[in-house]
Amino acid sequence: MAELAPQSGWTRAQTRAQFGAVAWLRWRIVRNAFRRKGGAGEIAARIILYPILAALALVPTLGAGAAAFYLVHTGRADRISVLLWVTFGLCQLLNIQLGQPGTTFDPTQLVRFPLSSRGYTAVRLCFGLLTPANVIGSMMSLAVAVGAGLGDPGLWAYALGALGVFAAANVLFSRMIFAWVDRWLATRRAREIFTTLIFVFSIGIQYLNFTYNPAYNHGHRPAHRLTAVTAFYRRVRPYVRLLPPELAARSLTAAQQGSALGFGGETLGDAAWAAVFLAVFALRMRTEFRGESLSDAANSVARPKKTPKAVPSPAAGPAAAPFGAAAQQSAARRPGALFLHPTAAAQWGKELLYVRRNQGILFAMVMPIVVAAFLIVKWSARSSAGWVFPAALAYMLMGLIPLSFNSWGLEGAGAQLYFLAPVRIRDVMLGKNLMSFTLAAAEVVVMLGVVTYIGQLPPLLVALPTLLWVAGTLLFSTALGNRRSLTSPKKVSLTSMNRSQTSQLSGLISLGIMLAAIALGTAVLLPAMYFHVQWVLLPAFAAYAGAGLWVYQHFLNAIDSFAQTHREELFLELCKPD
Numbered sequence: 001m002a003e004l005a006p007q008s009g010w011t012r013a014q015t016r017a018q019f020g021a022v023a024w025l026r027w028r029i030v031r032n033a034f035r036r037k038g039g040a041g042e043i044a045a046r047i048i049l050y051p052i053l054a055a056l057a058l059v060p061t062l063g064a065g066a067a068a069f070y071l072v073h074t075g076r077a078d079r080i081s082v083l084l085w086v087t088f089g090l091c092q093l094l095n096i097q098l099g100q101p102g103t104t105f106d107p108t109q110l111v112r113f114p115l116s117s118r119g120y121t122a123v124r125l126c127f128g129l130l131t132p133a134n135v136i137g138s139m140m141s142l143a144v145a146v147g148a149g150l151g152d153p154g155l156w157a158y159a160l161g162a163l164g165v166f167a168a169a170n171v172l173f174s175r176m177i178f179a180w181v182d183r184w185l186a187t188r189r190a191r192e193i194f195t196t197l198i199f200v201f202s203i204g205i206q207y208l209n210f211t212y213n214p215a216y217n218h219g220h221r222p223a224h225r226l227t228a229v230t231a232f233y234r235r236v237r238p239y240v241r242l243l244p245p246e247l248a249a250r251s252l253t254a255a256q257q258g259s260a261l262g263f264g265g266e267t268l269g270d271a272a273w274a275a276v277f278l279a280v281f282a283l284r285m286r287t288e289f290r291g292e293s294l295s296d297a298a299n300s301v302a303r304p305k306k307t308p309k310a311v312p313s314p315a316a317g318p319a320a321a322p323f324g325a326a327a328q329q330s331a332a333r334r335p336g337a338l339f340l341h342p343t344a345a346a347q348w349g350k351e352l353l354y355v356r357r358n359q360g361i362l363f364a365m366v367m368p369i370v371v372a373a374f375l376i377v378k379w380s381a382r383s384s385a386g387w388v389f390p391a392a393l394a395y396m397l398m399g400l401i402p403l404s405f406n407s408w409g410l411e412g413a414g415a416q417l418y419f420l421a422p423v424r425i426r427d428v429m430l431g432k433n434l435m436s437f438t439l440a441a442a443e444v445v446v447m448l449g450v451v452t453y454i455g456q457l458p459p460l461l462v463a464l465p466t467l468l469w470v471a472g473t474l475l476f477s478t479a480l481g482n483r484r485s486l487t488s489p490k491k492v493s494l495t496s497m498n499r500s501q502t503s504q505l506s507g508l509i510s511l512g513i514m515l516a517a518i519a520l521g522t523a524v525l526l527p528a529m530y531f532h533v534q535w536v537l538l539p540a541f542a543a544y545a546g547a548g549l550w551v552y553q554h555f556l557n558a559i560d561s562f563a564q565t566h567r568e569e570l571f572l573e574l575c576k577p578d
Contacts, residue, residue, distance in 0.1 A: 018115060022123055046504060057136045060090060065143030072151030077256050081249030083144055088170055088245055091137030093205060095174050096198055111289055121285040125175060125278075134171045141167035148252060158255035158263055165270045166248040172277035173244075179284045198363065203370050244273045340430070343423045347431025348438075354410050355435065358492070361403060365439060368396040369446055376454045389451050389458035390466045390525065394518050396443050397473060400436065401514055404481035405506040407432040409492035413575045425563040426556055433478050433556075440474055465525075465537035468545040473517040475548030477510060479555040484509065486559075486566045489573045520544070 064083055071079050107124055115123070128134070145163035149156040184190045240246055247270040254262030340348070355361050372392040407429070408415055418428055444467065451458060458466075484506045521541075528536050563570075 015119060018113075018119060019123070022110070044505070048508060049504060053132065057132075057139060060136065061139045061143045064140040065147035068144040068147030069151045070147075072148045072155065072252075072256070077148070077152075078249060078253045080144065080148065080252055081246050084141075084166060084245035084248055087137055087140040087144070088173075090140070091133050091170055091174060092177075094133035094136060095131065095178060096201070108288060111291065117286050117289045118282075120289045121282045124179075124285050124288075125281065128175050128178070129171060131174075134174055137170050137174075138167045141170065152256060155252065155255055159252060162248050162251040162255070162263070162267050162270070165267055165274065166244055169244045169270055169274035169277060172274050172281065176277045176281040176284075179281055183284060199366060202363075202367060206367075206371055206374055242269070244270050247273070340434075341427045343427035344431040344434065347428050348434045351432055351435035352438070355439070358410065361439075365399065365443060368399045369443065369450065372396065372447060373450050373454065376451055387525070387529075388455055389448070389463060390469070390521065392447050392451060393444065393466055393470050394514075394521070396447055397440075397470065397517075398511075398514055400440055400443065401474070401477045401481075402507055402510045403439075404433065404436050404478045405484045405510050406490050406492065406503070407436075407481065407485045408489050408570060408574060409485075411574060412491065415570055415574045419563075419567055425560045429482050429556060429559050433482070436478060437474065440470065444470065459534070461534040461537060465534075465541040468538070468541035469517070469521050472541065472545035472548035473514070475545070475552040476517070477513045479548075479552040480509070480513065481506075482555060482559055483562060486563050486570055489570055491574050491576065 064087060067083055068080055071077060071083075107127055110120060110123060141163045145159040148159040148163075181194065184194060237246070241250075247266045251263045251266035251270070254260075254266060372395055375395075376388060376392065411418075418425065448458075448463075488503045488506055490503045490506075524537060524540050528534050
């Protein structure tokens, strides 16, 4: 850290040197990360993904700018508040969906250096400014300002000022709320409640999308529903007049009417909200600066200890069994232990416990079923059941397949114990894979029930080949995912909102496998249905599933030597502090 020597007084030059040292440290860590094994692949993944993400970000940005131009040009600048509410809501939704990005080093370690509470708050604030959600929200705000300026050239300065303050308030709100969310997620009960709220919010968003989007309503706008939404907005608008989107819209309206005083008052109100968000964020950072720990270990120490029950003396009971025999008897009582190695059975049970506590996995399981249910409701009445069931399962796999590419992410530093214990990594990986297969089987059953209840039971000559295709795709992806989990792991924390479960390259590879499997399935399914030779699907996909099983077994049998070779990459990522 810069300038550690005590002097008569702290200067601004020393503060700038500190921030420069932090920025240099973060840049060097990012740069050196690409020099590790697999670094070239991560660079390639970013080169491919970033242009795609930029193109996706341009769609709402251009839409917001065009809508702002139309509203201002037609003299309805007051309705810009709708655009700003959409911008605000989209920013928060993307923050929930994408999560907050992990930092390249643990910023809480900075409290060991002579950094003031104000400087620590500034550093933590800067770390989260460039999240995809904040960037898209700021771009949409800038687009609204540009559109308003083009619609009325006299509004250029006013629009840039008002929308700049609104963008700052939006970003500061995101940083504030997610800093406190990490505090709330420090306990398991809070994580469960917050996961439920996320599910309800996401399901509500999907319901609104499928209900009001013309693409899912035969290209027609549901006029009566839009009228109801408009009426609801008019009723609640008086109660939200003092919130940032409304203040920014009214400031533009005042500027268009030539009231500089009104513009200044509304903009100052927006700036006051930004200051409140910053103050609440600083309050959370001050507590963190004073040494608060949000880890599960710290919370367990803070809880009052329960008095353990008295254990009867060994002399009063039967003779204790040898440790090995007792362990075998305990493992034999676990579900599936009659057919599995005790290590694999125990690991399977442990992974199922992880699922209960990981909101990212639960989200990946539930949301495909919800979205597929909405799609089935819209399309089952006017489409053949022959493709609805395969499409629903393909969509379901897109949420499950990436999980097998980071099966060690929740182990943390405990991953080292697997290499010290007298167990085979093959059995450990089999137990982890069984969790993925169990989740897939449960989702297939639920999806089949949803398709049957809403639409109709899919034909047997389509359902059986589809299940074989799902099995083959899972086996292929899991075989490769086991290796990527060892060579390119990503540490997953239950106490943060970082929703990314895999590295960028692993996510891109899993997406490529899924697209290739969908292309293969479509290339076989469509001709068979067109020529009415559905019986061909069964042997074709049976061969596909058999090939997947052979590849999976081959990769699984060689995983022990592969894990020993790549254990350093695994420990380097999983043993770093949260």
